[in-house]
Amino acid sequence: xxVFFYIAGAVAIISTIMxxxxxxxxxxxxxxxxxxxxxxxxxxxLQAPFIAALEVxxxxxxxxxLFIFVTMMLNIGLEKQTEKKWIRPGMWILPSxxxxxxxxxxxxxxxxxxxxxxxxxxxxxxxxxISLFSTYLLAVxxxxxxxxxxxxxxxxxxxxxxxxxHRFLEKK
Amino acid sequence: MLTVPVQIQILLAGILFFLxxxxxxxxxxIIFMLMSxxxxxxxxxxxxxxxxxxxxxxDGQVMFIFILxxxxxxxxxGLALILQLYHHFKTLDTDAINKLKDKR
Numbered sequence: 001x002x003v004f005f006y007i008a009g010a011v012a013i014i015s016t017i018m019x020x021x022x023x024x025x026x027x028x029x030x031x032x033x034x035x036x037x038x039x040x041x042x043x044x045x046l047q048a049p050f051i052a053a054l055e056v057x058x059x060x061x062x063x064x065x066l067f068i069f070v071t072m073m074l075n076i077g078l079e080k081q082t083e084k085k086w087i088r089p090g091m092w093i094l095p096s097x098x099x100x101x102x103x104x105x106x107x108x109x110x111x112x113x114x115x116x117x118x119x120x121x122x123x124x125x126x127x128x129x130i131s132l133f134s135t136y137l138l139a140v141x142x143x144x145x146x147x148x149x150x151x152x153x154x155x156x157x158x159x160x161x162x163x164x165x166h167r168f169l170e171k172k
Numbered sequence: 173m174l175t176v177p178v179q180i181q182i183l184l185a186g187i188l189f190f191l192x193x194x195x196x197x198x199x200x201x202i203i204f205m206l207m208s209x210x211x212x213x214x215x216x217x218x219x220x221x222x223x224x225x226x227x228x229x230x231d232g233q234v235m236f237i238f239i240l241x242x243x244x245x246x247x248x249x250g251l252a253l254i255l256q257l258y259h260h261f262k263t264l265d266t267d268a269i270n271k272l273k274d275k276r
Contacts, residue, residue: 067203
């Protein structure tokens with residue numbers, strides 16, 4: 001089992017690196033979907049099969065497809081020259097070093113915790129559902145209101161408004 | 173039966189989070205920035221699942237479902253904003269949209 005975890009983790013890390021360094025938006029999105037699938041394998045190994053299914057269905061299946069639709073709708077191929085000019089080594093080395101310092105901090109903090117490994121019992125999806133609709137009932141309703149706000153906001157932002165411009169400001 | 177230490181698992185989530193952070197800081201294309209935010213959401217959810225499995229409590233998975241809902245809302249609003257942005261400025265470069273006034 002352990003070797004599957006390491007393989008899935010390596011696939012996730014490599015495909016994420018490819019996703020954030022790519023030039024073509026569609027290729028990066030496909031690498032990101034691969035990364036999400038690898039993370040869902042990790043979820044399965046962590047004995048959360050329900051969450052692994054949700055990751056594939058919602059994250060890789062719905063959210064990323066939305067990304068791909070928008071990218072295809074805007075018809076973005078290779079990026080324009082502006083970003084190529086921006087991404088010089090001087091631009092990305094400092095943020096990367098600062099993020100690496102934070103990562104080293106995390107490694108140092110984890111090193112002192114001693115070796116613990118996951119114990120055998122499994123959390124059933126039934127327990128998750130019972131907890132979701134008893135302890136976290138208020139949070140579920142707040143999430144429902146948030147989704148409603150998302151639907152209304154996306155509808156409002158997505159609708160094409162008639163442009164109102166004063167005739168003196170109109171471009172020739 | 174997975175016997176990988178919890179530290180290694182959290183390290184995987186940490187590496188994914190920092191890759192997302194680097195992407196958010198470095199990239200200037202707004203679609204890539206939104207993708208980096210998604211990577212960070214996902215790695216935060218991974219930490220929740222690891223902790224929930226470790227303590228054998230369902231709370232971690234419940235939190236992951238909430239993260240999923242928040243990520244879905246964030247992506248739909250963000251993509252609608254990107255569409256509006258592209259209609260106005262004809263570019264996805266965030267450096268081109270730093271002005272409130274019209275371009276002369």
